[in-house]
Amino acid sequence: RLLGRGLAAAMSTSEPLKSVDYEVFGRVQGVCFRMYTEDEAKKIGVVGWVKNTSKGTVTGQVQGPEDKVNSMKSWLSKIGSPSSRIDRTEFSNEKAISKLEYSNFSIRY
Numbered sequence: 001r002l003l004g005r006g007l008a009a010a011m012s013t014s015e016p017l018k019s020v021d022y023e024v025f026g027r028v029q030g031v032c033f034r035m036y037t038e039d040e041a042k043k044i045g046v047v048g049w050v051k052n053t054s055k056g057t058v059t060g061q062v063q064g065p066e067d068k069v070n071s072m073k074s075w076l077s078k079i080g081s082p083s084s085r086i087d088r089t090e091f092s093n094e095k096a097i098s099k100l101e102y103s104n105f106s107i108r109y
Contacts (some may be wrong), residue, residue: 015065019048019101020094022076024058026087033058033108036081041105046072051108060108063100 024033029052037050037058046064053059062072077089 005088015067017064017097017100018066018069018094019061019097020064020069020073021061022073022089023053023057023092024076024080024089025062025069026080027085028058028080029056031081031084032079033084036084037076038105039109040075040079041072043066044071046074047100047102047105049102049106065095073092 034050034052037060041048041050041062044064046062046068048061048063050058050060062069062076064072073089073091077086080086
């Protein structure tokens with residue numbers, strides 16, 4: 001309950017919104033990485049998506065208030081799912097946006 005209210009409040013502030021694309025390299029497939037990413041994104045309060053690529057990486061996009069996007073970037077770089085091993089995470093197309101392009105965070109297939 002608190003989470004929903006906090007999210008609504010965060011979205012209505014004048015805090016600058018940010019969008020960033022990411023790709024995570026390492027042992028990140030078959031280790032529940034996408035599920036944990038979705039959980040973490042919802043916990044932090046960012047929107048976007050995550051999916052496995054055919055080359056064994058995990059890619060996606062994160063949008064939200066700048067500080068929350070930064071928290072998610074840190075999680076994607078250092079933490080991940082418990083049995084994953086992140087070698088490196090690349091971020092691209094980092095930019096300020098005027099409004100969120102997604103209503104939630106989802107796993108894509």
